C-alpha cells in the first residue's frame with residue numbers, strides 16, 4: 001500500500017507536468033481532502049498508509065486539477081474572512097483581495113454606528129455571487145440588516161445555501177439586474193462586480209477557465225458594470241449613504257472620477273492586501 005509521502009510525491013509530479021503553478025501545495029490540499037485529513041495531519045504522518053479508496057479519490061481530484069479545475073471547485077469550499085463558503089461552478093471563487101472590501105465596510109459601519117443611536121444600519125451587497133461579502137458582514141456584526149442581490153439563479157442558490165450554513169438563517173435576496181430591482185434605501189451598498197475586459201474573458205474561456213462568464217466580464221473595457229452601479233446607487237442610498245466598490249487597480253482612477261461626477265463626496269481609494277488601489281468609496285451628501 002502506498003504511503004502518504006509517496007502519494008504526495010506522485011501527485012506533485014503529476015501536477016508539475018500538467019503545468020499547475022503550485023503542484024506541491026495543490027497535491028497536499030487535495031490528498032487531505034481525499035483522505036479527510038488536515039494538512040498538518042498529513043505532514044506529520046508521512047509513513048501512514050493510504051487506503052485504496054482514498055487513493056482512487058485523490059487520483060480523480062488530480063485528474064480534474066490537471067484539466068484546469070480550481071482546487072476550490074474540486075473541494076467545493078473556499079475560506080474567506082475566516083469562514084468556509086460552499087462554492088461550485090455557479091459562482092466566482094472568493095478572492096483574498098475582496099477581504100479589503102469587507103474590512104473597509106466594517107470600519108465605515110462601526111464609525112457610523114458610533115455616531116448615532118438609530119436603528120440597525122441597512123447594508124446591501126450587489127453582485128453577491130457566493131454571498132461572501134454579505135455573509136461575512138452579517139457574521140461579523142449581528143446588529144446589521146444585510147441583504148444581497150445577483151442576476152444569476154445559480155448564484156442565488158449558492159448564496160441561500162451559504163446563509164443557512166454560516167448564519168443559520170437566510171438573508172433577504174433579490175434577483176436583480178444590478179440595483180434595478182432592489183428596494184433600498186440603504187446606508188451602505190457594497191459590490192464586487194465583474195470588471196475584466198470582454199476580450200480577456202474570451203481568452204480565459206478558450207483555455208477552459210471554468211468560472212461563470214457573467215461573474216467575470218465587465219464589458220469592452222471592463223468598467224461597464226462599475227459605471228452602471230455608480231449611476232444607479234444614488235436612488236437606492238439613504239442621505240449620507242455610502243457606495244463601496246471593488247475594481248481592478250487600473251480602474252481605480254476611473255471609478256473615483258465617476259463617483260465625483262455623480263455627486264459623491266469623501267471619495268477615497270483603499271489599498272488591498274498587496275497595497276494596490278482596489279476598493280473605492282464615496283458618500284452621498
Ligand SMILES: C[S@@+](CC[C@H](N)C(=O)[O-])C[C@H]1O[C@@H](n2cnc3c(N)ncnc32)[C@H](O)[C@@H]1O
Pocket residue numbers: 091092093094095098126127128129130131132133149150151152155176177178192193194195214215216225
Ligand atoms: C465578480 S463576481 C463577485 C461575486 C462575489 N461578490 C465575490 O466577491 O466573490 C460578480 C457577480 O455579479 C453577478 N452579475 C453579473 N452581472 C450582473 C448584473 N447585471 N446584475 C446583477 N448581478 C450581476 C454575477 O452573477 C456574479 O455573481
